[in-house]
Amino acid sequence: MSEKNMIECTNCNFRSKVTNTLSQQELQALSRSCLSVNAVGREKILREGAPATHVIYLKSGLAKIHKTGPQREDQILKIVMPGNYIGIQTLFTKKSNLYSATTLEGSTLCYIDFNFFREMIRTNPRFAYELIALISDDELGYFERMINHSQKQSSGRLADTLLFFANDVYHSDSFTLPLSRNDLSAIICSSRETAIRTLSDFHKSEIILLDGKHVTILDREKLAKISKKG
């Protein structure tokens, strides 16, 4: 991790809707409580079990939230995209992180002191409003994923994941997965073998073009159908 500090939050072009509610003075306070850091490739930025001290703002790049479960060692709960916060859940009542976060590619992160967040929530209703909006959307996303995970079989969950990367992350039908096969299985809640097999099934039936981690969606309709019917 390399430190790339001295970027003033007042001039930041990557501010969230939450921090856009702040006054100049509050933004200056944010600058004092915020450390901007560059992560190169895969770096663990939050460790499950370690003391919770900062909210991390993902300014650019991509990250995964993952957590050890009773059965498998690591399950991926979601992919975090730029403009989102990591670690707000432990802001109030938890002393340690209840999950891990790891960047999946080069990313820019802002480590923001817990106290700044608590203070703004207390004193700035618009800040609190936008933050609650963000948390609510996030929870709706979990509802969606949970119902999909429990009611679809593995091919449907894989189709969902591929469409997610194409539609929401890369805005293209041709992209390079930032995940290993094991990561992919951890995100669709299957074994590594099943993930590999389903992926190559898609390739064989010419729904996608697969070259290592590079994916090109050839038959969007079929993929959507598989995603829908499970």
Add this chain to the structure above:
DNA sequence: GCATTAACCACAG
């Protein structure tokens, strides 16, 4: 019964 789905294991590159 028979087919499908998916996990686990072993093993090779």
Add this chain to the structure above:
DNA sequence: CTGTGGTTAATGC
């Protein structure tokens, strides 16, 4: 880390 094949267990016609 990836990919393949065999086996097994559960579930649904």
